[in-house]
Amino acid sequence: MTGDPEKDLDQHSAKEQVNDSNPDHTSQKCDIEATAGMAQGTSTPDPFVVDWDGPDDPHNPFNWTTFKKYRQLVGMAFNTFLTPLSSSMFAPAEADVLDQFGYHDNMLGAFAVSIFVLGYMVGPLIIAPMSELYGRVPSYHTCNVLFLIFTIACAVANTMPQLFVFRFLAGVVGSCPLTIGSGTAADMIVREKRAGVMAIWAMGPILGPVVGPIAGGFVAESIGWRWIFWIITIASGVIIVFTLICYRESYAPVILERKAAQLRKKTGDKRYRSKYDRGETPPQVFIRAMKRPFKLLFLSPIVFLMALFAAVTYGYLYLMFTTITAIFMKNYGFTQGTSGLAYIGFGVGSIIGLIISGRVANHIAKTHSAKGCFKPESRLMPMLIGCWFLPIGLFWYGWSAQARTHWIVPILGTGAFGIGLMCVFMSVNTYLVDSYLIHAASVTAANAVLRSLVGAILPLAGPSMYSALGLGWGNSLLAFISLALCLVPLLFKMYGERIRTYPRFQLSL
Template sequence: MFATAFHDTFFAYTLRSAFGSRFFPHPDERELPVVWQTKRATQTSPRDSVQLTLNDVPNPDVRSIASEATVIANTPVKEDPEKGQDTMLVGWYGPTDPDNPQNWSSWKKAWVMFQTCLLTFAVYLGSAIYTAGLPGVTSEFHVSNVAALVGLTVFVAGYGLGPMVWAPLSEVPQIGRMPIYIFTLAMFVVLQVPAALATNYGMLMAFRFLTGFFGSPILATGGATIADIYAPKKRAYAMTIWGLFATCAPSLGPLVGGFAAHVEGWRWTIWEILWLSGPTLVLLFFFFPETSASNILYRRAKRLREVTGNPSIKSASEIAAATMTPRDVAVDILVRPFALNFQEPIVLVLNVYIGLIYALLYIWFESFPIVFVGIYHWREQMLGLSFLGIFVGIFMVIPPFFAYLYFVQEPKYNEKGELKPEERMPIAIVGALIVPVCMLWFGWTSRASVHWIVPIIGSSLFGMAALLLFNAVLNYLADAYPAYAASVLAGNDFIRSMFGAAFPLFAGAMYRNLGVGWASTLLALLACAFIPIPILLYKYGERVRMASRRARHDYD
């Protein structure tokens, strides 16, 4: 079990690159070379291909991978006219193959899930924690508050743009997800240093953008990682936990950074990001495994070619890649997320809606200093405590939501453990109705004559709505476009980040000119305009999905 924790991690890859397969070997590497050589020595003709099955393997632990004798690398796919033999397809060693992420033990899935959530929290915290140091930035660099706020918007823009590059790369079988996470996180950690030591405004803005760009893959690909290891029936629970970390981080950022910025200055908010992301990088380097099934099978085919010396052994992804030119690959990587985002009506509509919710969150954050410092006269270092209402609301909604998943949604799954994507929408409808209620409650109770706890209770409703909406939409997209999960979630992250980057720049002026009550009413009306989206998708989404050539059609 101890060795399993390191299996297929970046640490294991590094050791294997330097010293070969003696470190963390796969079962087929331990058993197949001897068996293969034995069969080659006893074959009647040197020109005959060697057929190897798991029944030939002496180790019962390896044989037990399959429910029956499974032929390794002997499924003919196409004729190679030059070599006169068929390409041999490598797949899973049966339905219980332990290398298949869907078959990992519960503890291993939970361990991967924890690391995914920790990385998500570390990156999302990097956006909102910066706001605690805004007064220090304006003072040191002699810029306006709006100019200082650009440090938030460029970071959000960076982690919106980044997944459009990193997510498609993670779907390339020869690369996989784990190397993308490790490389970009290492850059994210390193670039915090020049950001914290910035000597002028331009330098700070440049490095804030770069840290957002390199920290971004987990924000979209994290959902694809969860889809890699959890079957659809249990994925909603995992997505909820992931959404919990993603939603809590922005609400905790001002609290985490508030006291440090007040005592030590704005640079400490950046150092705090480094202190969290640095240990996270070390943890992922040693313990985060590859989860992409196509990458795992690609590496299996590569191992079997080395063992057997048979170049015709290939994975399905290699066979598909053989027909693609470098131009096709480049277009597939760079264009696919944008094509999915703007050519698929369902994707575009849902992304715009989640972008609106994300924008409301960041706009709304700008009202908290006006309300709790300006109206209720809190000290600035205590302002972060006002965001705890959102945090509490998220936790409060999880028990009833899990009960809904278990008692209402799970019985709707078919015999293959699949659910029509449209069945995700009822919970999104509930979330959509809560958002305008939250905005009106917060806006019209934020006055000196009303105790400060009342608007904070109202703010908890937003935490509930955000978690329900994010869970429903991300699961819908993963269900409807399983072959492009990372790319379609990258498009979602791109749209919501662009909304989140732009809207805070005018939020302060809006609240000052309209007042908290009327500004909140405007946001509530905007949220109301989008309520029909989940309702229409629940009723007509299947018809639209069936007309798409990229969406999945075979749900019973």
């Protein structure tokens, strides 16, 4: 949009002449138009409606250079890795903290870990609408600085309640990269390559909690639990410097609104407006954006059931995190430091699941796009097969740990669980993002709210459940639940498109 009506109309005509025979270009065009929420071929005759300057506009994040995109994605991957790392790195130090503050209730120790994840439930409800109102980059920077402050507060906490409060607040702001990370990837990457990029982003939420206890066990044993937070503080400071240099705004509505504001200022004509502008005030936009995750979660069966599957899986992960240290110390004689090595199975399994699901999803998306039959349900194939590793891993881990077989056997079971975990996590995120592309941050927030609630509460039941049922039947109960949920991706593979396009479930967002 240049301000010259004839030139703008010429640019718009040029945009309509994109060569549809090029699959990559076609995909990019479809993603741009899906982001706009417009049907292909729809024109915008109003010369004061600000749009991209043709399909090759360098300001459009889809047209950024590869270096610019991947510089931001690498920063985002490290950013997303750090906060989940903080969530679980503290787990091996539960007993030390309880001793120092004079408490002896194991549930309080588990709560000190899971309260951080409870913050993940609150944060997305604020961060997602803020990112859609003011942009991704201000949200990242603000939350990164606050995360640094609250982590320092955890390191110097003098009472258990102080530690609870600051851990919760750190979780609230630490949820930022988890909430808008998938949206940032969707802002820049065409669908044929999106699954692979999402795989890089997904390493943070999965590998962070896995690496955390491994490092945390040795840190707590050698230099004390407070140094866990000081190490995270140092890493957070490095991330802040890196993101300040590398991050650029990628959310199309915010970029076009800034462009419209520049035109209004330059020309003095107040009629210029972004094509996304609904004529609402910022408070109205914020309130509507705050309602959107709840609408998606409770009024869309696709979002609810997929988020429920991811939530149960995530809850299992944190339940095992808060109990595995004690199990390996009691059953296998591991020390506090070496008990962290029991988490390696999760890490190796997650990496295997990450590689498989990313490659398969990208191949399917590219093949289906070339045939012209791509739809969000194309993302579900890795999950259809991979989800069955969840119950297999749970049965394997539970009964082998109860029988006190060699320590490698239950760790291999957690590896199988990790494969299933990553296949579910990846497929759910890419499926929901492709289903609600323009509202990627909101649908990710809806997913994160339910996932974080279950991830925070379920670990509190772990000690009581294992005490009553034992490791074998306790994990078998979890496995039977996951077996039932394995029918969800099959349901949506067969009927997902029909449910997604059913008029009753077309939401006003």
